[in-house]
Amino acid sequence: MKWEYKTIKLRATGFIGGKLDEVQFDRMMNDLGLQGWELTAAFDTNxxxxxxxxxxxxFKRPMG
Known part of the structure; x- marks a missing residue:
């Protein structure tokens, strides 16, 4: 099976960072799931x- 991949980067906000807009993140995750994308990994940069x-x-999904 062949896969295609998508990487999304969201900026954390706040005076010193560290705050993620959970509503925006959930909306993005649900939209990508409807398009057939599966989350394979998530991490933060410091x-x-x-x-x-x-x-x-x-994210990944089968090609084709």
Whole structure:
């Protein structure tokens, strides 16, 4: 089976970062799920003092 992949990066907000808009994230996840994308991994990137800078989500779906 052949796969295609999609990577989404969401910026964490707030004065020192670390806050993710959960409503926006849920909406994005549900929209991608309806398009056949499956979440395969999610992680955050950090800046100073361990504050979250970005949340990265990686999706896959069968090609074709």
């Amino acid at each position: 800046e100073a003092y361990g504050n979250t800078r970005d949340v990265v989500a990686i």
